[in-house]
Amino acid sequence: MSVIGADILVTGNIEAEVDLHIEGRVHGDVRCATLILGEKSSIVGRIYAERVRVSGRVEGAIETADLAIEGSAVVKGEITYSRMRIGNGGIVEGSMTHKPAEDSQRLKLVDEGEENPGAAKVHYIE
Numbered sequence: 001m002s003v004i005g006a007d008i009l010v011t012g013n014i015e016a017e018v019d020l021h022i023e024g025r026v027h028g029d030v031r032c033a034t035l036i037l038g039e040k041s042s043i044v045g046r047i048y049a050e051r052v053r054v055s056g057r058v059e060g061a062i063e064t065a066d067l068a069i070e071g072s073a074v075v076k077g078e079i080t081y082s083r084m085r086i087g088n089g090g091i092v093e094g095s096m097t098h099k100p101a102e103d104s105q106r107l108k109l110v111d112e113g114e115e116n117p118g119a120a121k122v123h124y125i126e
Helices: none
Strands: 002-004 009-011 020-022 025-027 030-037 042-044 047-054 057-059 066-069 074-076 079-081 083-086 091-093 096-098 106-111 120-125
Touching: 066 079, 079 083
Parallel strands: 002 020, 009 025, 020 030, 025 042, 030 047, 042 057, 047 066, 057 074, 066 083, 074 091, 079 096
Antiparallel strands: 106 120
C-alpha cells in the first residue's frame, strides 16, 4: 500500500495499480485498487476503485464495488456502488446509483491475437 501523507497536496490525477492510503489533499481524479481516505483527507475529483473507505471529505463522483462511508466522512457528488455502508454521522449529499454485483464473476480483457491485433474481448472468469 502506498501512502500520501497529511502534509502533501497533489494537484493532478493519480493512477495506481496498488492500494492507496491518502491522509493529505488531492485536487484531481484518483484511480486505484483500494482507496482509504483518512479523517483529515480531502479529494476534489472523481474516484474509481474496487473498494473505497472514506473517513475524510470527497467532492466529486465515486465509482466502486464496495463503499464504506465512516461517521466522520462528508461525501458530495454522484456515487455508483454495488455494496455500501454508511456509519452513524456520515454525510452524503448527491445521487446514489446501485449497480448489481456480477454473480461473483470478474471481467477479464484478453487480447484476441494476431487476427485482430490490439482488439480486446471480454471473458468471464471465476
